[in-house]
Amino acid sequence: MTDLRAASARLGAAENPGRRSAATVISLAAVAALTILDASWSEVISATVVVAPFIAAMFAGVRQTALVAAASIASALLSGIWNDNFADAGYLVRAAIVIVGGAFSILAARTREDAVRAETLGGQLIAALSNLAEAVVLQDREQRLVYANEAAAETLGFSSVDALLAATPERQDGLADYYNEDGTPLTPEQYPSRRVLSGEELAPHRVRVINRATGEERWRLTSSRGVRDGRGEIQLVVTVIEDITDQRRAELAQRLLGRAGAALSSSLNYEHTLQEVADLSVPDLADWCGVSIPDHHGLIKQVAVAHSDPEKVAFARRLGERYPSRVGDPGGAAQVLRDGMSQLIPEIPDELLEQAVVDDEHLELIRSIGIRSGIVVPMTAASGRPIGVLSLVNAESGRVFTEADLELCEELGRRAGIAVENARLYTERTVIAHTLQRALLPPGLPEIPGFSLSALYRPAGEENWVGGDFYDAFAVRDGWVAVVGDVAGRGAQAAALTAFARHVFRTSAQLHDDPLDAVAYLNQQLYDRPGQAMCTLCCVHLRARGPAAEATIVCAGHPLPYTVRQAGAAEPVGAWGTMLGAWREGGWSRSTTTLEPGDVLVLYTDGVTDATGAADRYGDDRLRAALAESRDAEDALRRIADGLADFETGEQSDDTAALAIMRSEPAAGSASGDQLGSAA
Amino acid sequence: MHSEGSAEIVVVRGEIDLATADAVRADVRAAFERAEAVVLDLREVDFMDTQGLAVVIEAQQASAEDGTRFAITRAPDHVHRLFDMIGLTPRLTVVDDPAAAAS
Numbered sequence: 001m002t003d004l005r006a007a008s009a010r011l012g013a014a015e016n017p018g019r020r021s022a023a024t025v026i027s028l029a030a031v032a033a034l035t036i037l038d039a040s041w042s043e044v045i046s047a048t049v050v051v052a053p054f055i056a057a058m059f060a061g062v063r064q065t066a067l068v069a070a071a072s073i074a075s076a077l078l079s080g081i082w083n084d085n086f087a088d089a090g091y092l093v094r095a096a097i098v099i100v101g102g103a104f105s106i107l108a109a110r111t112r113e114d115a116v117r118a119e120t121l122g123g124q125l126i127a128a129l130s131n132l133a134e135a136v137v138l139q140d141r142e143q144r145l146v147y148a149n150e151a152a153a154e155t156l157g158f159s160s161v162d163a164l165l166a167a168t169p170e171r172q173d174g175l176a177d178y179y180n181e182d183g184t185p186l187t188p189e190q191y192p193s194r195r196v197l198s199g200e201e202l203a204p205h206r207v208r209v210i211n212r213a214t215g216e217e218r219w220r221l222t223s224s225r226g227v228r229d230g231r232g233e234i235q236l237v238v239t240v241i242e243d244i245t246d247q248r249r250a251e252l253a254q255r256l257l258g259r260a261g262a263a264l265s266s267s268l269n270y271e272h273t274l275q276e277v278a279d280l281s282v283p284d285l286a287d288w289c290g291v292s293i294p295d296h297h298g299l300i301k302q303v304a305v306a307h308s309d310p311e312k313v314a315f316a317r318r319l320g321e322r323y324p325s326r327v328g329d330p331g332g333a334a335q336v337l338r339d340g341m342s343q344l345i346p347e348i349p350d351e352l353l354e355q356a357v358v359d360d361e362h363l364e365l366i367r368s369i370g371i372r373s374g375i376v377v378p379m380t381a382a383s384g385r386p387i388g389v390l391s392l393v394n395a396e397s398g399r400v401f402t403e404a405d406l407e408l409c410e411e412l413g414r415r416a417g418i419a420v421e422n423a424r425l426y427t428e429r430t431v432i433a434h435t436l437q438r439a440l441l442p443p444g445l446p447e448i449p450g451f452s453l454s455a456l457y458r459p460a461g462e463e464n465w466v467g468g469d470f471y472d473a474f475a476v477r478d479g480w481v482a483v484v485g486d487v488a489g490r491g492a493q494a495a496a497l498t499a500f501a502r503h504v505f506r507t508s509a510q511l512h513d514d515p516l517d518a519v520a521y522l523n524q525q526l527y528d529r530p531g532q533a534m535c536t537l538c539c540v541h542l543r544a545r546g547p548a549a550e551a552t553i554v555c556a557g558h559p560l561p562y563t564v565r566q567a568g569a570a571e572p573v574g575a576w577g578t579m580l581g582a583w584r585e586g587g588w589s590r591s592t593t594t595l596e597p598g599d600v601l602v603l604y605t606d607g608v609t610d611a612t613g614a615a616d617r618y619g620d621d622r623l624r625a626a627l628a629e630s631r632d633a634e635d636a637l638r639r640i641a642d643g644l645a646d647f648e649t650g651e652q653s654d655d656t657a658a659l660a661i662m663r664s665e666p667a668a669g670s671a672s673g674d675q676l677g678s679a680a
Numbered sequence: 681m682h683s684e685g686s687a688e689i690v691v692v693r694g695e696i697d698l699a700t701a702d703a704v705r706a707d708v709r710a711a712f713e714r715a716e717a718v719v720l721d722l723r724e725v726d727f728m729d730t731q732g733l734a735v736v737i738e739a740q741q742a743s744a745e746d747g748t749r750f751a752i753t754r755a756p757d758h759v760h761r762l763f764d765m766i767g768l769t770p771r772l773t774v775v776d777d778p779a780a781a782a783s
């Protein structure tokens with residue numbers, strides 16, 4: 001190629017106008033001199049004048065050569081005039097030589113000038129190609145390299161163009177491994193130059209190249225085109241190779257982070273989402289990707305592992321189970337978990353493997369993976385605390401990790417860490433919410449002799465929301481108390497208040513014989529709490545009176561309960577009283593009603609009547625209609641639940657609680673027992 | 681919300697429930713900060729739940745504590761019934777014309 005450049009420089013000099021003019025002047029002077037000689041001395045010289053256009057043709061342009069040729073022909077004619085020998089056969093031959101020679105000289109000048117132009121153009125083109133940042137190679141029909149620019153030599157891993165051109169095809173390919181975009185190896189049959197030679201039109205092709213010696217990964221975009229001759233046969237293949245490594249890495253990083261983010265936010269089952277993240281990382285980022293999280297026993301549990309070959313995944317799982325790592329292990333994942341510092345080992349030496357293994361068999365198994373390069377990064381919580389590690393390994397691809405890979409893995413680790421932490425917090429919160437919720441409600445309704453009880457409880461919204469509704473039923477000195485209440489507010493604060501209200505009321509009702517005193521005491525307790533601590537409730541004091549029962553009802557800011565007598569209509573019973581916790585003083589009253597066997601009393605919270613439907617709220621009238629003809633406690637609540645299920649649209653914002661109590665039909669045994677007891 | 685002298689009228693329309701109670705509460709608190717008399721106009725309130733009641737109770741309590749005059753304009757019957765149910769009605773000044781109450 002340097003030869004071509006030098007030639008182009010030389011040819012450029014031949015086009016020098018000074019040299020052209022000099023050649024023209026010398027040629028014309030030769031014509032003049034020969035003409036004078038011919039006129040003064042010998043007729044033979046007239047043919048020699050043909051030398052002048054030859055000289056012009058060698059060094060000057062077409063026009064100058066034509067001028068000299070015309071002059072030499074004129075000289076031949078003048079010779080004929082002076083010597084008056086036009087009819088002479090010798091003269092005719094000499095004149096023909098001059099004319100034909102002149103014509104040939106013009107043709108020769110033209111051909112030479114074309115050649116010079118073409119060569120200059122070719123030289124300039126080659127010079128331009130040589131300076132291109134993109135690698136360009138030309139291959140002939142046998143796929144031999146006939147030209148390569150400096151960028152090509154560099155891209156293909158050669159010290160110079162000469163070294164590249166001198167290398168055998170095997171060696172040209174042997175320096176690197178080639179992969180298609182999907183990760184499959186690029187076979188020689190798939191080489192773009194080969195496909196173009198066989199007549200295919202190819203779109204630009206992305207190829208991943210891994211240098212065998214250095215393990216460096218590059219991405220190339222190759223575009224090959226055939227150069228056809230006049231008959232349409234492909235004589236040359238021009239291949240432009242563009243290095244798109246930076247662009248491609250940025251694209252892959254963005255795609256990986258985007259997809260990983262989507263996977264991580266898709267579910268709270270983080271072991272599942274981490275597996276997805278690992279799967280996304282192979283083979284673009286690494287040959288292997290594993291995720292490990294320490295458990296409560298100090299084992300670093302491998303929760304996800306990915307490789308493009310499922311058999312290798314199974315192998316890694318078995319290996320992980322057989323040789324689990326522990327948080328106390330030196331180096332590796334345990335080290336990263338302890339200090340939170342990422343590790344990048346571009347080339348893993350065998351000694352490092354020897355240090356890391358448990359026994360010889362372990363070493364053999366690890367060696368069989370053929371690890372070349374590795375990255376271990378922490379998965380960090382928002383606080384920066386490492387809660388697990390991502391391990392990435394390159395083996396069979398021979399790729400060596402770079403700082404850019406490390407940065408990408410660290411970002412992946414941060415995102416995964418925050419997702420895992422969120423999932424854990426959410427799970428923990430759900431557990432706490434369930435625990436609290438259990439504290440708000442009695443563990444189960446007590447068996448109350450002579451009554452059957454049934455409860456309905458449905459906290460609003462998501463399962464982790466703890467509601468402010470509660471119910472309870474417990475024994476007191478002279479009977480039983482059942483209560484349904486509703487604390488104002490939502491969330492943890494309301495939950496705490498709900499637990500407080502339920503327990504204070506229960507204790508107070510068990511200490512005071514009169515439910516009115518228990519209600520007043522709870523009012524005092526709530527009022528004395530800082531902030532707004534308000535609650536409504538409805539309680540009923542149940543006492544057996546022969547086969548029937550006496551129910552004493554006290555309401556505090558709460559909807560009145562309904563009675564359904566003998567599966568008849570639902571009627572409200574009781575009287576309104578002041579809400580609890582809002583004011584120091586309040587007014588409450590007892591209402592007493594008799595429950596005959598088969599009569600049902602239903603206590604509920606406003607979550608039932610406030611339930612939202614398509615157009616309005618469930619309301620008192622619908623509730624009353626639903627409860628009518630309730631046969632027993634369970635039936636009454638089923639009617640409420642069914643009525644709400646038919647009515648409600650969308651998610652409900654309020655909790656729902658209801659408690660139904662039926663005075664049982666007296667059992668034959670207990671009735672006779674009473675009689676016996678009274679008889680005694 | 682509009683102001684008449686040292687009185688402010690807070691007009692609420694629609695529903696006062698979990699979703700809206702905090703906004704109404706903030707308006708009422710702001711009115712108590714600025715004015716000597718606050719009127720809560722509830723004539724166009726369709727629905728109120730425990731959260732809504734808590735807002736009215738808080739205003740009533742604030743009035744009892746710091747002497748700011750507080751009144752409500754009569755809400756629709758089904759809302760007013762809630763005030764009766766929780767024992768709030770006797771503690772409230774209920775007016776028919778908010779402007780008259782504010783002056």
